[in-house]
Amino acid sequence: MKPRLLIYFTLGFPDDQFLVKLIRDMPDGLVDGLELGLPSADPRYDGPKIRLTHIAAKSRELERFDPVLRVCGERGIRVNILSYYSDFENNERNILSFLSRHSVHEIIVPDLLIDYADIADPFLKKLQSAGISYIPFFNAATPDRVIEKYMRSTNSWIYYGLQPSTGINMPLDIQSVVERATSLLRGRDIIFGFGIRNGQDAARIIEAGGHGIAIATALIDDINRHDADSVVHKIEEYRRAIDFVV
Amino acid sequence: MKPRLLIYFTLGFPDDQFLVKLIRDMPDGLVDGLELGLPSADPRYDGPKIRLTHIAAKSRELERFDPVLRVCGERGIRVNILSYYSDFENNERNILSFLSRHSVHEIIVPDLLIDYADIADPFLKKLQSAGISYIPFFNAATPDRVIEKYMRSTNSWIYYGLQPSTGINMPLDIQSVVERATSLLRGRDIIFGFGIRNGQDAARIIEAGGHGIAIATALIDDINRHDADSVVHKIEEYRRAIDFVV
Amino acid sequence: MYQTKEQEILPEYWYNVVPDLPEQLSPPKDSSRDSSSIELLKQILPEKLLEQEFSFRRNERIPDEIMDLYIQIGRPTPLVRARNLEKKLSYSGKIFFKYEGATVTGSHKINTALPQAYYAANEGVEEVVTETGAGQWGTATALAASLNSMRSKVFMVSTSYKQKPLRKQIMEIYGANVVSSPSNETDFGKKILKENKDHPGSLGIAISEAVEYALEKGYKYMLGSVMNSVITHQSIIGLETKKQLELQGEEADVMIGCVGGGSNFSGFAFPFISGKAEMIATTAEEVPKFTHGKFGYDFIDTAGILPQLKMFSLGADFVPPGIYAGGLRYHGAAPALSMLVHSGRIRAEDVGENEVISAMRLFSGTQGIIPAPESGHAIASAIRYARQDPASKKTIVVNISGHGLLDLSIFSRGKQ
Amino acid sequence: MYQTKEQEILPEYWYNVVPDLPEQLSPPKDSSRDSSSIELLKQILPEKLLEQEFSFRRNERIPDEIMDLYIQIGRPTPLVRARNLEKKLSYSGKIFFKYEGATVTGSHKINTALPQAYYAANEGVEEVVTETGAGQWGTATALAASLNSMRSKVFMVSTSYKQKPLRKQIMEIYGANVVSSPSNETDFGKKILKENKDHPGSLGIAISEAVEYALEKGYKYMLGSVMNSVITHQSIIGLETKKQLELQGEEADVMIGCVGGGSNFSGFAFPFISGKAEMIATTAEEVPKFTHGKFGYDFIDTAGILPQLKMFSLGADFVPPGIYAGGLRYHGAAPALSMLVHSGRIRAEDVGENEVISAMRLFSGTQGIIPAPESGHAIASAIRYARQDPASKKTIVVNISGHGLLDLSIFSRGKQ
Ligand SMILES: Cc1ncc(COP(=O)(O)O)c(C=O)c1O
Ligand SMILES: Cc1ncc(COP(=O)(O)O)c(C=O)c1O
Numbered sequence A, B: 001m002k003p004r005l006l007i008y009f010t011l012g013f014p015d016d017q018f019l020v021k022l023i024r025d026m027p028d029g030l031v032d033g034l035e036l037g038l039p040s041a042d043p044r045y046d047g048p049k050i051r052l053t054h055i056a057a058k059s060r061e062l063e064r065f066d067p068v069l070r071v072c073g074e075r076g077i078r079v080n081i082l083s084y085y086s087d088f089e090n091n092e093r094n095i096l097s098f099l100s101r102h103s104v105h106e107i108i109v110p111d112l113l114i115d116y117a118d119i120a121d122p123f124l125k126k127l128q129s130a131g132i133s134y135i136p137f138f139n140a141a142t143p144d145r146v147i148e149k150y151m152r153s154t155n156s157w158i159y160y161g162l163q164p165s166t167g168i169n170m171p172l173d174i175q176s177v178v179e180r181a182t183s184l185l186r187g188r189d190i191i192f193g194f195g196i197r198n199g200q201d202a203a204r205i206i207e208a209g210g211h212g213i214a215i216a217t218a219l220i221d222d223i224n225r226h227d228a229d230s231v232v233h234k235i236e237e238y239r240r241a242i243d244f245v246v
Numbered sequence C, D: 001m002y003q004t005k006e007q008e009i010l011p012e013y014w015y016n017v018v019p020d021l022p023e024q025l026s027p028p029k030d031s032s033r034d035s036s037s038i039e040l041l042k043q044i045l046p047e048k049l050l051e052q053e054f055s056f057r058r059n060e061r062i063p064d065e066i067m068d069l070y071i072q073i074g075r076p077t078p079l080v081r082a083r084n085l086e087k088k089l090s091y092s093g094k095i096f097f098k099y100e101g102a103t104v105t106g107s108h109k110i111n112t113a114l115p116q117a118y119y120a121a122n123e124g125v126e127e128v129v130t131e132t133g134a135g136q137w138g139t140a141t142a143l144a145a146s147l148n149s150m151r152s153k154v155f156m157v158s159t160s161y162k163q164k165p166l167r168k169q170i171m172e173i174y175g176a177n178v179v180s181s182p183s184n185e186t187d188f189g190k191k192i193l194k195e196n197k198d199h200p201g202s203l204g205i206a207i208s209e210a211v212e213y214a215l216e217k218g219y220k221y222m223l224g225s226v227m228n229s230v231i232t233h234q235s236i237i238g239l240e241t242k243k244q245l246e247l248q249g250e251e252a253d254v255m256i257g258c259v260g261g262g263s264n265f266s267g268f269a270f271p272f273i274s275g276k277a278e279m280i281a282t283t284a285e286e287v288p289k290f291t292h293g294k295f296g297y298d299f300i301d302t303a304g305i306l307p308q309l310k311m312f313s314l315g316a317d318f319v320p321p322g323i324y325a326g327g328l329r330y331h332g333a334a335p336a337l338s339m340l341v342h343s344g345r346i347r348a349e350d351v352g353e354n355e356v357i358s359a360m361r362l363f364s365g366t367q368g369i370i371p372a373p374e375s376g377h378a379i380a381s382a383i384r385y386a387r388q389d390p391a392s393k394k395t396i397v398v399n400i401s402g403h404g405l406l407d408l409s410i411f412s413r414g415k416q
Helices: A016-024 A048-057 A062-075 A085-101 A117-129 A144-152 A174-184 A199-207 A217-224 A228-245 B016-025 B048-057 B062-075 B085-101 B117-129 B144-152 B174-184 B199-207 B217-224 B228-245 C037-044 C047-055 C064-072 C083-089 C110-122 C136-147 C158-163 C165-173 C187-195 C203-217 C228-247 C263-272 C335-342 C353-367 C373-388 C409-413 D037-044 D047-055 D064-072 D083-089 D110-122 D136-147 D158-163 D165-173 D187-195 D203-217 D228-247 D263-272 D335-342 D353-367 D373-388 D409-413
Strands: A004-010 A033-037 A079-082 A106-108 A133-135 A137-139 A158-161 A190-193 A212-215 B004-010 B033-037 B079-082 B106-108 B133-135 B137-139 B158-161 B190-193 B212-215 C013-015 C059-061 C079-081 C094-099 C127-132 C151-157 C176-181 C254-258 C278-284 C294-299 C308-313 C347-351 C395-400 D013-015 D059-061 D079-081 D094-099 D127-132 D151-157 D176-181 D254-258 D278-284 D294-299 D308-313 D347-351 D395-400
Touching (some): A004 A190, A016 A062, A016 A228, A033 A048, A033 A062, A137 A144, A174 A190, A174 A199, A212 A217, B033 B048, B033 B062, B062 B079, B079 B085, B137 B144, B199 B228, B212 B217, B217 B228, C013 C228, C047 C110, C083 C094, C083 C353, C083 D064, C094 C228, C110 C127, C136 C165, C158 C165, C165 D353, C228 C395, C263 C278, C308 C335, C353 C373, C353 C409, C373 C395, C409 D165, D037 D203, D047 D228, D083 D094, D083 D353, D110 D127, D110 D228, D127 D203, D136 D165, D151 D158, D151 D165, D151 D203, D158 D176, D176 D203, D228 D263, D263 D395, D353 D409
Parallel strands (some): A079 A106, A137 A158, A158 A190, B004 B212, B033 B079, B079 B106, B158 B190, B190 B212, C127 C151, D151 D176
Antiparallel strands (some): C013 C059, D013 D059
C-alpha cells in the first residue's frame, strides 16, 4: 500500500484565511489527510514551535474554524481533529457538534492515556455513541498493557509519536522504534509523527515498516511567514521521499 | 607383635647410684629398652622437667656413666643413647668410644634434622662407618621429604615425638597424629614419645597403630625423690595399659 | 563477584521498566514557553544516553566495553543470606541482602556512571561535570571518568565538602577537580554566595551549577539519579539479584530499598515488578517525599534549567534538614517510581534517625558490614518487617546501596 | 563472592605448609630455664588452636560453622584480572589480584579471627583479648567475637589510637572495648608509662599487654599473625586463588604479597609452594626484616612472655619508624616463611614510601580500589616487576591484603 502522508495544522494559525487558501490550492493527491489541532490553553506535549501556534491562535471559538473544515470537505481531504483532553473536558458539547457538523469521524487526544487514564473508558464510550472513532496516540513510552487495552477498544489506525514532545529532536534510532511499534501493533496501520526532520527520516520510517508519516513542526516557520509555496514545496519533498521507498 | 615400652633417663640424674639400683632391681621383661640421654648444655627441645635433669646432671664426663651402662648390659636390657648434636660435635671421639665400649649400636640425635640438616649426611656416614645405627627422630613437624630421605638412609625403627618438646602437654589428637605417622612410615616400627601423660594416652597410641611408647617426664618427679618403688609402679601401669590393648 | 561464573549472573541487557508500567509515563515538561529545556538536554548529555532515555526499549543491550568495566569494578555484587541477622531477630523466614557496597567505589552509583562516562568519551568529550551531595555520586563519576581517560569536575555541596574530607580525597585520587558548591565558578553560584557567603549549599543548587558549567564549557553533564536511563542502568542490580535468587532456588516475597532520587531502589526492584513480591520504598522521615510530597510536575534542579518531571516532590526549593544520610536529601523521586508508589504497587515507608542507627548497629554487629546511612534506612525497614511477624516464612530481600566506611561519624549521633 | 558457586571455589580444608617444607621447622623455644612459656600458651590460647598449631596436618578440615561464617563475611574473595592496570603499564602478560579487602572487615585478618574466636567460644570463654597496630587485626577480632557472642578487648598501639579514630569507632561498633597501649590496665603497661607517660607504643608492647591481661583474667588471647596455625587459616586465600585461576585456565608465574608478620603472604603463596611459580615477599624499606634482619631465635613479644621462634627478625625491641603502613611494622616474620626466604625459595624485596604511594595512585586510578598501604607494597613490587620487562608474557598474581579506605591520609604524604 502507498505510504500515507499526514499534515498537521493548528487551527487559527497563522490565520483562517491562509489555511483556507493553502488547503484549497494544494495539489491533488499530495496529502492523504490533515490533522487539525484545536488551539489549547495548555499544549503540554508540544515543543516550543507548536506551542507558539496554540498561543498565536488565541481564540477557541470553534465556529471560526468552519471555513477551514469546509474547504477540506470540498476538496475531499480526509480530516481528523486533535484535541487535548484538558480542553475537551470543558468544551465537550461544542467539540462534538463541531465534529459532527463537518462529518469528522476521527479524533486524537494526546494527553488522554497519560494524564487522564482513569477516565479514559467512559470518554471512549461517549465518543463511540457519538459515532466518532478514537485514534490511539501511542509513543515509545506507552506500556504494553496500555497498548493492548486500547487496541482492543478500537480498530482505528494508530498515531505513533517518535519523540517525547513535538518538534524537538532527541537522538533517535528510528529503525528500532518503528520496528518495535509495528511488531507490537501488528495488523494496524501506524502513522509516525513528532520530530521528523527531513525526507531521509521519513524514508527510513517507511523502510522500517511504518505505514505513513505526519509532518508538523517542519512547516511552522513557512506557515508563520504565510509562504504557501514553500509549505507545499516542503510537503512535496516528503511525498517524494516516502513514495520513492516503495 | 607385643607393644614396646621404652623408658628414658638422663644419665647422671639424680645420681649414678640410684640409676644403677633402679635398673638392677627392675622386674624382668618390664621394659623393652632404655633410652639414655647424655647431659646437654643446651637441651633446647626438652621441656622444663627434663631440662632440669640435664642441669642437675652437671658433669659431662662419660666415664662416670659406665656403671649404669654396665648394669644394662648385665641385665640384657637393650639401650640406645640420646645426644644433642650440639654436644656430639665437640665430643665426637669420646661419645663414639663410649658407645663402642658398651656395645650400644643405636643413637638418637633430636636436633640433627632441625638445626644441622646441612651436615646431616656426612654425620650419618660417620656413624655408619662406626657401626652405629641412626634412629631417626621425627615429629609432626617433619616434612615429608625429610622423612623420605632419612627412611632411605637407614633401616632403623623410628622415634616419633608427639609434642613440640618433651614434657609439655599441648592439646593433641593422638589418633590422627599416630595414624598419619604410621601411614607415612609404613613398614617401620615407630615408638611414640614426648608428653604421654597416662596409661590412657599410651593405650590410645597402640590402638591407633603405634608399635610402642617412650616414657620420660612422667617419671622425673619420682626419680628426683629417689623413689624407686614409685618409678617401677608407674612403669608397670604403662606396661599394663599397652599390653591390655592387644 | 568477579568469579568465572560472573557470566552466569551478569545480564546481557539492562531492563527498562517503562513498557511494563501500569500507565503511561508523563513526558518531561518544558519549563519555559518558548524554548525547550528538553532540547537543552542535547547539549549537556551524551547523545547515546538521550537515545536510551527516550526510546524506552524494554531490553537495552549492555555494550561489551561496559560489561568489561562492570567486571573490573566488582560486578556482579554479592547476594548474601543474612543468617546471623535472621538468628538475632529469631526470624523464621529468610533475609537476603544485595550488597552494592562491594563495588570498588562503594555504592551502586558506579553502575550508571560507567555507561554515562563511556558514552561521553565516545563522543570525544574531554571532561565531565557533576554535583555530589553525600559524595558517592562524585566518587563514581570521578572513577568512571578516569577509566575512560577523561577529566572530571565535581560540585560538592558545601556542608559535605567541609564534613567529608575523605570523600573529597578519594575523588581527587581518582583525578577529579572538586569544588565546594555554591562556588564562584558559575553565575548561579556567585548569585547565591552574594546573598549568603556561608550558604550551606544543596543538591539542587549543585546540580544547577554543574549544568551551567557544562553548558558554558561545552562539557557533558553526568546525572546520578532520577532520569529513566539512569534507572535502566541500575537495573543491573535487580537483574543480578533475580538470577542469584534463581540459582539458589529462592524467590523474593518482599523487596526493600531506600530512596533518594530513586535509582537504587528502582534498579533493584523494577526487574521484579511483574511478579508478586511486595515492595517497600523507604525514605528518611526528614525527607518524606512520598508521604508528604505532591505528585505532579516539578523541577529537577533548583535553578529550573532542566525540564520538569511528573513525580513525588517536596518542592525543588525544599531545604532538607542537615540529616546524616546525604543521599536521601533530594526533594523528588524518579517518575516511574513515583507512578508505582502513586498506583499502590510499591508501598512507601518513612524511618527516623534513631531507628536507622540502631538498625545499622544491629546489622554491623551480626553481618559485619558497615552500611551507608542511606542503606541503613532500608535495613531499618527490613528489621521492622521481620519483627512485625517473626514467625513469617517470607523471604525478604533488601538492597544495601553502599558501604558507610566514610560516614562513620553517624554512629556517634546514635550514642546513648 | 557469596555466589551459589562459592562452593566451587571455597576449599574444604585449610592447607598447612609444614609437611611440604624443604627442612624441618624449628620448634618454639622456652625463654626461661625452669618454666615453659610454651605451656603458657595453653592458658591463653584455645585448645583446638594449639592442637592445630602443633599437629601440622597438611590438610586441616574447615568446620562447617566456620565455613558458614566465611561465607557471611564475604568469602570467597574475588580474583580479578587487572586489565586496566595491564593496559596502563603496556604489560604483555596478565596481572591478577586477589582482593582480601572485599571481606566485610576489609582485610585478610578475619580469616583467622573467625576460627580463633569460634574455638574460644566453644570452650565457654566470655571475652577475647588482643592487640592492634594498624587496626585491621583489632577490627577482625572485634567482629569475630561479636559473631561468636563474646566480648572483646583490644590494646591499640597509642599512635594509631590517636591517628585512627575511625578504626577505633568500627571496633566499637562491633562491640569491642578499645584501650590505648601502653595502658594502665596491665603491669607491663604501667611500667612503661611510668618511664614515659607519652610513650607512642609498639606492637610488641601491645602484645605483651594483651597476653598479660588475658592471663590475669582467664580470657583467651587472639594472635593475628606469625603463628603457624594463623598461616594455616590464611591458606584459604591461596587455595581460593588456585581454584579461581584453574577455573579460568590460568597459571601463576609470579606471586607477590606484602609481609608484616607474614600471614597474608604465606596464606596466599604457600598453597603454590610445590609448583614452579616465582615468589616475591615485599617488606617496607623501613622494616627490612629479610634483607637486614637476623635468621635465628627471637621473641614474639617485647616483654618476652611468649616463646621464642626461629625467624628473620630485627630484634623484639626494634622500634620501627612511624611509617604509614602500620601492619608492616612488626619486627619478625613467621618461621615457615622465614625458612623459605632463607632457603631462597622465596625472594624478598624492600620498597620505599614514595614508590608505594605512586603505585597506589596508579592502581586506584585504573582499578578503582583504594588499597591498604600495606598492600600497596605488594602492588609496588608487581608494578616494578611488570615494568622491568613489559614484553613478558608472565602471569603475575598479587595479593591485596586489604582496602585502605580508613587510611586515606597516606595519600597526602605522597603529594608533590
Ligand atoms: C549509598 C547511597 N544510597 C542511596 C542513595 C540514594 O540515591 P538513589 O535513590 O538514587 O539510589 C545515594 C545517593 O547518593 C547513596 O549514595
Ligand atoms: C591490610 C594488611 N596487610 C598486611 C598486614 C601484614 O600482616 P601479615 O604479614 O601477617 O599479613 C596487615 C597487618 O596488620 C594488614 O592489616
